[in-house]
Structures are given as structure tokens and as C-alpha cells.
Amino acid sequence: MISSGTPDTGIKPAAWILAVVAALLYIPFIGGVHLFDWDEINFAEISREMIMTGDYLRIRIDYEPFFEKPPFFFWLQVLSMKIFGINEFAARFPNAMAGILVPVLLFRLGSYWMDRRFGWFWALSYMGSLLPALYHKSGIIDPWFNLFIFSSIAAWVEGSRTSATRKYFWYVASGLLSGLAVLTKGPVGALLIGLTLLIMRMISKDKKYLEGSAIMLFLMGNVLIAGAWFGINWITNGPEFILAFLQYQEELLTKSVAGHKGFPGYHFIVTLFGVFPASIFAIGALRPGQKSTVSAHQELRVLMIILLAIVLILFSVVQSKIVHYSSLVYYPVSFLSAWAICRYLDGTYSWPRWQVALGWFMFSILLLAVIFLPVAGMNLAYLKENLKFDAFTRATLDAEVQWGLIDFLPAVTLVLMAGLSMLWLKQKRFGISLLSLFIGMGLFVNVGLIFFIKKIEHYSQRAAIDFCKEQQGKFVEVKTLGFKSYIPYFYTTKKKMYETSCAGIPALYIIKANKKEEMLLDYPGLKIMYEKNGYIFLEPRE
Numbered sequence: 001m002i003s004s005g006t007p008d009t010g011i012k013p014a015a016w017i018l019a020v021v022a023a024l025l026y027i028p029f030i031g032g033v034h035l036f037d038w039d040e041i042n043f044a045e046i047s048r049e050m051i052m053t054g055d056y057l058r059i060r061i062d063y064e065p066f067f068e069k070p071p072f073f074f075w076l077q078v079l080s081m082k083i084f085g086i087n088e089f090a091a092r093f094p095n096a097m098a099g100i101l102v103p104v105l106l107f108r109l110g111s112y113w114m115d116r117r118f119g120w121f122w123a124l125s126y127m128g129s130l131l132p133a134l135y136h137k138s139g140i141i142d143p144w145f146n147l148f149i150f151s152s153i154a155a156w157v158e159g160s161r162t163s164a165t166r167k168y169f170w171y172v173a174s175g176l177l178s179g180l181a182v183l184t185k186g187p188v189g190a191l192l193i194g195l196t197l198l199i200m201r202m203i204s205k206d207k208k209y210l211e212g213s214a215i216m217l218f219l220m221g222n223v224l225i226a227g228a229w230f231g232i233n234w235i236t237n238g239p240e241f242i243l244a245f246l247q248y249q250e251e252l253l254t255k256s257v258a259g260h261k262g263f264p265g266y267h268f269i270v271t272l273f274g275v276f277p278a279s280i281f282a283i284g285a286l287r288p289g290q291k292s293t294v295s296a297h298q299e300l301r302v303l304m305i306i307l308l309a310i311v312l313i314l315f316s317v318v319q320s321k322i323v324h325y326s327s328l329v330y331y332p333v334s335f336l337s338a339w340a341i342c343r344y345l346d347g348t349y350s351w352p353r354w355q356v357a358l359g360w361f362m363f364s365i366l367l368l369a370v371i372f373l374p375v376a377g378m379n380l381a382y383l384k385e386n387l388k389f390d391a392f393t394r395a396t397l398d399a400e401v402q403w404g405l406i407d408f409l410p411a412v413t414l415v416l417m418a419g420l421s422m423l424w425l426k427q428k429r430f431g432i433s434l435l436s437l438f439i440g441m442g443l444f445v446n447v448g449l450i451f452f453i454k455k456i457e458h459y460s461q462r463a464a465i466d467f468c469k470e471q472q473g474k475f476v477e478v479k480t481l482g483f484k485s486y487i488p489y490f491y492t493t494k495k496k497m498y499e500t501s502c503a504g505i506p507a508l509y510i511i512k513a514n515k516k517e518e519m520l521l522d523y524p525g526l527k528i529m530y531e532k533n534g535y536i537f538l539e540p541r542e
Contacts, residue, residue: 002088014116015104015108016542018103018104018107019100019104021115021127021439022099022102022103022104022105023096023100025099025127025443025446026136027093027096029137029446029449030088030093030096031089031092031421032088033088033090033322033454033457033466034457034461034462034491035088035091035139036457036460036461037072037461037487038142038485039139039140040138040139041090041485041490041491042061042486043073043077043091043140043141044077044086044139044490045090046059046060046061046074046077047059047081048072048081048086048178048490048493048494049063049076050074050078051078051081051082051086056071056075057071057232057233057236057237058230058241059074060427060492062489063496065240065241065244067241067244067245067247068245068248069185069186070183070226071229072144072183073094073141073144073184073185077090077091078137079094080093086237086493091139092138092139094143095135095138095139095143095144098135098144099143102126102136103124103126103127104123105147105151106122106123106126106331106334106335107120109154110123113296114297114300114342117342117469118339121337121338121341121434122334122335122337122338124434124435124439125281125334125337125338125341125438126331127278127438127442128277128278128279128437128438128439128440128441128442129274129275129276129330129334130275130366130441130445131275131323131327132273132334133441133442133445133446135324135327135330140324141184142185142186142324142327145181145184145185145189146327146328146331148177148178148181148184148187148189149177149192149193149328151177152174152175152177152181152193153174153193153196153303154309155170155171155177156197156218157300157303158170159171159174159214160206160208161296167214168213168214168217171213171218172217172218172221174218175220175224175225176221176223176224176225177221177524178190178193178218178221178222178225178526179222179223179225179227180226181193182222182226182227183229186245190226191356192220192310192311192314192328195310195314196303196310199306199310199428200299200303203302203306204299230242247409252479255302264316266316266321267311267325267326267496270326271312271329271333273362274364275329275333275334276362276363277362277363277437277438278333278335280362281336281337281340281341282333282336282340282348283340284339284351284355285337285343285496286305286336286489287342300335301335301336301339305332305336307328307331308329308332308336311328312326312329326479344430345431346432367414370410370411370414370448370452374403374404374408374454377403377407377455378404380397391513391514391516392515392534393532393534394513394534395513396459396460396533396534397459399458399459399462399463399533401455401459406451407419407451407452409450410452413440413443415446417436417437417441418437418440420436421433421434421436421440422438424436461487462533463532463533464485464487464510464535465487466493467510467535467537468488468492469530470506472491472492473493476506476507477505477506477508478507478509479507479508479509480509480510480511481510481511481515481519481523481538482511482512482515482518483511483515485510487510489536506539506540507540508529508537508539509526509537509538509539510537510538511535511536512534512535513531513534513536514537516536519538525541526541527539527540
């Protein structure tokens, strides 16, 4: 049983336990499957090209300027690649390290702000939910971006709670962390921090929450980190990158970039299902009756609700809809989950029937999904005969992927986890029941990845990757026609053109099956080499 108590700072052994558990969840198997197009391959290729060129200030793709992202995450990937080599493990390792830091941070903050029990459930709610568990085994930017945003907000909270001699340190730290967020993904990081603190000040009764001197220190920290890099880049490379970068950030907020569209409630649904089961518990902390009699605790609850609302509303307004855009909600949702759980354990909150029913409904959807995958895999012929697919999807299903009874193990893991949790719940061993739920969900995600992710990757892109890997070291360039992909850059280990002879370098091409007739008509000088799993590989006619 996880015990409650007064604020406790003797937490080093527990923090180490969390770090080890997180390492076991996030590090194994991260190099076992190819990077996924677009984002993972895009970012890994940027880092690879930094190593190839030796230029760590400018961002490039295909050795051409890339204006969408600042460099901090790529520096982390470069460091990882310097240690582990240019491969999938190295590309994903920085986020695994962030996955170790986050639970330790949440545990320490929760123990300091509330008590040790709260710290445990905050960390477990984060680690034991679906998308957070997946998130730190990926090679995308957002884990570090969100860690810096949340740490900046937490540092500001510390500044508002401490003495005059210490608060200025925390305000500078908040600014430095905000600057790192900007340096990781862009100014939306500072925007999210600023909006959260501004709205908190409007609601808070503490008039000193946003002092002028604190704001100046915060801005100074931002300038020292983000401003330094933007300034150096401007001086060495001129204003081209900065202006194009700012234009892209504006387009990201006002247009649907790269066709990523979605309905207005997209991120609400993603949060509800993606942060399950913490999202179900968190609903209880949103109810008005869950206010705390301790003012400092109540302010933290309000702060988390504000952060949650800002992220969901802002990215609902943004035209581009991508799952990880709203991933900052993992922090407030897991906090609110711990809040509701601790009140339940204290006997001051009981789960209404509709909330329990919603939890079981979402569990059932998840269970059906992991049962459906192997069933569908073993009956692809039937699906192809009775369902309509476009030419590309139909051809991808021809990939030679072996499905068997062993692939039901993720579903078995999920059922066993739920069964053990329910058994201990009936025995009124509530703490152990919840502990088994979150640890079990973390294990389930890992088991699901082991059994499913390679198969999914095999259907979706393996043929194209294998083709590109076959061209490594050859005097040839691989390009795509009719669709955008970063696969040819990373998986041919493409060199900069000036390092070879630009004149007469032969080119091979990849198209998708649904564009076959159109592409062959538009490019009569090309002929088919072979077709495989939805991809068609072309070469010039002699």
C-alpha cells in the first residue's frame, strides 16, 4: 500500500526506483523497428546531415535549408548518434532519457508540493497511460519540448512560493527553461507558458504572481538561451532562416500544414482515449466539489486545469491536427488523476456510475482493438474481398507478415492486468489495485509494441525502406514521385551532391500503386523495375 503523509523530502531511493522502472519501460526495443515516415525519419535525417556537414547551427533536409524547426532536439540526437551510431536506437534514445526524467520530476514535485503518496500516483498516472508510454519510445521532438514547458511553469510556481532571496533564482530558471522550449520547437512554447501564467494571475488572489521584476527576469532567461542562437544564426547566415521560420510558425497556427486536418474536438478525443486510464480518473478532479481546503494545493489544481484547457483550446483552433500537438496535456491530466485518486483513497470522493461506465467502455474499445488486429491479420483475404480499399492500401496488405495465436498476447496481458486490479479492488486493497493498473498498462503498451509495431511497419513502408537500403553506397539517387517522403534520404544514407559528381548521376524513383497510371503517363521516360507491397520502383529507360 502506498502510504499518505505530510510533505516528505526524503525521496531519493523512491526516485531511483522510478528511474529504473522508467528505463525498463522506455529503453528496450527502441531500435528494433525502422523509423516512421514523416516525423521520425525527418528529424533523424536532419541530425544525420548535421554530422555529415559538420554544421550544427543550420537545419537542413536533403542538404537544403529547412525552416520549420530550431536545433536543440537535433543536437541531442547528434550526441546520441555520436555514441551509438547513426541508427534507429540513437534517434529514439533522447526521448527514452526524457522518459526517465519526467516520472522522477513528477514524483519529486508531487512529494514536495503535496505528499509522497501524491508524488507516486502523479508519476504512475503518467507512466501508465497509453500515449505517454508510447511517446518516450519515439523519435519526435515533443517529449523534450513539453518537459521544458512544464519545468518552466513549475519553476515559476516555485518562485511565487519562496522567499524574496530565492524567488529570483526560480524566475530566471523559468525563463531559461522557456528559452530551451523555444530552442526545441519554437515560440509556441513561450506562448503556452505565458498564457498559463497570465490566466493564473487573473484568477489568483495573489497580486505578486506576475511582478514586473519577475517578468523581466523571465524574459532575460529566454533571451540568454533562445535569443543567443537566433542572434548567432542571424549574424552568420543572415535573416533568411529567421524570417522563414517565423512565417512557418504563423502558417502552422492558421493553416492545415501537410494535409493534417481534423474536426474541432479532435484533441479532446485524443486526450480522453490517448491518456487512458489517467484521463478517466482526472475527470473526477474537474468536479467543483473537489476543491482543497489547503489554498496552496487548490492553486496547483487550478493551474493544472488552466494548462489543460489552454492546450486543448489552442490546438483545437489550430488548423493542423496531429496527435502529439496536444501532448503537453499528459502533465496536467496525470496531476488531476493523482488528485482524484488520493481523494478517493482518503474517502472524500467516490466514483459516480457514469464515470465507472465510461472507464469500462474505453477499456472495452481498447481490448477489442488489440483483439481485432491479429484477427484481421489472419483474415486479410476475406477483408480484401469484402471491403473497399484504394490501390495502395490493397497492395500493402500483400506484405508477407505472419500472424498467429501468439499475437493475442497483448490482449491477454490487458485482461490479466484488469483482472488483477479488480481482484485487489474487491479485497479493498485500493493502493495495490491502482498500482497494478498503471504498471500493467505500461507493460501492456510494451507488449503491444513488441507484437504489433513491426508488422504495422512492414505493411506501411518496409518495401520502400528495403529498396533504399539496397542503394546504399551505390552511385545513384533515389527520389519519390507523387508523394513526399524522407525515406530516400535517411535510408540511402544520402551524401551531399557536391561530394560526388553531379553530372550524370542516375536516379531511381518510387511511386505508390494508387498513382501508377498517372505517374507512368506523366513520366514516359521511366520504366518499372518491380512492384512490392504498394510501392512501385522505376528506373530510366535505356
